[in-house]
Amino acid sequence: MNQAVVDQAAHAHTVAEHPHTAAGHTHTEGQQHPVRIYMLIWALLFLFSICSYLVDYFNLQGPPRWTLIIIFMLLKAGFIVAVFMHMAWERLALKIAILMPPIALLVLIGLMAIEGDYTFVTRLAAFVSPAAGP
Numbered sequence: 295m296n297q298a299v300v301d302q303a304a305h306a307h308t309v310a311e312h313p314h315t316a317a318g319h320t321h322t323e324g325q326q327h328p329v330r331i332y333m334l335i336w337a338l339l340f341l342f343s344i345c346s347y348l349v350d351y352f353n354l355q356g357p358p359r360w361t362l363i364i365i366f367m368l369l370k371a372g373f374i375v376a377v378f379m380h381m382a383w384e385r386l387a388l389k390i391a392i393l394m395p396p397i398a399l400l401v402l403i404g405l406m407a408i409e410g411d412y413t414f415v416t417r418l419a420a421f422v423s424p425a426a427g428p
Contacts (some may be wrong), residue, residue, distance in 0.1 A: 327383075335377045342366045 346366045349359055376382040381389060 331377060337371060342370050363375055379425050 343366075346363060349362045349366075354362065381392065
């Protein structure tokens with residue numbers, strides 16, 4: 295009789311620790327998301343790809359061209375990372391650990407580009423003499 299009480303208490307303790315495995319519930323690994331989400335994102339990616347193609351089709355040139363291409367590229371990459379790589383459902387710490395290094399690199403590349411332009415303009419001003427001519 296005493297052993298039955300101990301077994302019952304042990305089973306109750308196990309059920310309290312893992313409620314998803316109690317009473318006929320099965321434990322599934324991972325998380326299932328509706329197929330509708332994946333199809334919607336696929337359609338958005340297709341739409342952004344069409345928009346990227348239209349930038350070339352309408353023969354946009356200069357900064358508007360590159361701005362639109364980069365915007366569409368970043369939108370597509372963001373949706374792929376968020377949905378297909380399941381980052382939208384991850385914890386904040388993991389998001390920061392994965393997304394902060396590329397963001398930091400982009401900021402540093404931008405600062406280097408600004409500094410490079412400044413150096414180029416300064417050298418042009420210093421080495422090109424207005425009196426020198428043909």
